[in-house]
Amino acid sequence: MRNFKENRRLVQSSLEPTPLWPRPETDDLVADLKRDGVIVLPNILSAEQLGDMQQAFESRLRRMRWNNIEGYQKTERHRHMVEDVLLLDQGFVDLAVHPLVKQIVTRYLGTDYELTEAKGWKSLSTRRDFHGWHGDAWYDQTTEKKIHREIKLAMYLTEVHSGAFNYIRGSHGKQHPRTVKNQEVENFDASRFVELTGAAGTAFLFDTSGIHRQGVPMLEPRQAIFYNYHDPRVRLQQEDVSYYRYHPLLLNAAFLGRLSREDQRILGFGNKTNLQSCFERQTQTPLAFKASSAIFDAQLRVRELRDRIAARLRRTFHS
Ligand SMILES: O=C(O)CCC(=O)C(=O)O
Structure with a gap:
């Protein structure tokens, strides 16, 4: 994966944004994404943007959400979830509709995709393999015969030395996404395993049908955000409908001042496809x-x- 290492060096060397992406560089990134299923992006946010995002994210991690107190959600032991991060700071919106992200995602998914989820979490230190190898199941596999494409954009908000994102290169688009046993993964050649350690601000894109996981052990807490891009018209799997996982994005009017028509489409303006009025979680x-x-x-x-x-x-x- 030629550009993988080169790009990672770029991310670590400076936090200045690259204002324009020459066509050849975008072409290379798209080609690598198609081949490997995962790419690291060059710096696309400034140090100031990243700092504001880190601060805003951190403010949601101080306590669990309760009554009129904002905070994280907790449904499992080792992660504190921060839902709907587009509400928190301008940088989260800027990242979602960043020109380079749009160029790559459009060339990979076509023009019908939207950002369907924008959340993040703090992973707590643990030696437990609680988030093992898998492809992300999201569409209804009882009716959908096609392996639908979905891209995630991830960004670390803290420096990551351990518990990094792991991906098996070239494992995307081969099967409907599912949980993958450790024994199955042992059959892949070691050269295909990517472990993505990196500085805060390291951003990467991956095809979620590829086999991936959160690495183990996690020796220090890690904060990261994950955005999900897919075609919202594809029929969703029942458990995500019941949970209302892909609800229309929750947005903050203060951050929507500079959007193009394309950005509005990507953020799902006016699209009621997956809206569930009066939704109440059955729990x-x-x-x-x-x-x-x-x-x-x-x-x-x-x-x-x-x-x-x-x-x-x-x-x-x-x-
Ligand atoms: O947290 C990680 O590193 C893995 C993320 C992941 O598996 C996912 O977003 O599906």
């Missing part, structure tokens, strides 16, 4: 949630009672 309310809600309710009652007693005392002593 049992966890006991911990019920308990903390009850305690919080009791605290509010005590506070109200205290205020009423204080008001009565004030009235008594001032009359």
Whole structure:
């Protein structure tokens, strides 16, 4: 994978954005993506943009989301999920519709794709292989016979030495995406394994039908964002419909001032294909949630009672 190493060096050498991409460089990146299923991008954001994104992302990681307090979501032990990152900072939107990203993704997916998900997570240190080898299943494989293409754009927000993204070069487009056992992976030649360590700001694109995973062990926490581009008209697998995973993007009006018509299409403006009005997730309310809600309710009652007693005392002593 010729450009892989070259590009990674570019990312690590400077955080200045490259303003224009000469056609030959884009051609090379597209050719590498088609051949290998994964490419590292040159720097596309400035150090300032990256810093603002890191700060905004970090602010969502301080506590778990609750009531009127923003924070991360937690549905598994080793990851803190930050959904809908386009709400957080201009840089997240700029990255999603960056000219180089659009050029490459358009040449790989055609012109019907949209950004269908934009989230990130903090992976906690662990030696557990909790996010093993797989291709990303997303479309309804009971009705869709074609292996539909999907591209993810990933960017590290912290420096990554361990627990890096792993990909098996050239494994994309070969089978419908599914979980892959470790024994199956052992059959691939070692030269095809890519481990993508890198500085904060390292960005890469991959075809999600290719076999990939979060590397193990994760020796220090890692923060990364993952954007998902596919054709929203392709029928989704049932579990993602039930979870409402590919809901229309949640956006912040403050960051939408410089969008072209193409950007608006990519962000799904006006597209109701996967909208589920009045969606309510079918899940049992966890006991911990019920308990903390009850305690919080009791605290509010005590506070109200205290205020009423204080008001009565004030009235008594001032009359
Ligand atoms: O977190 C990682 O490095 C792997 C990400 C991944 O497997 C995915 O986005 O499907």
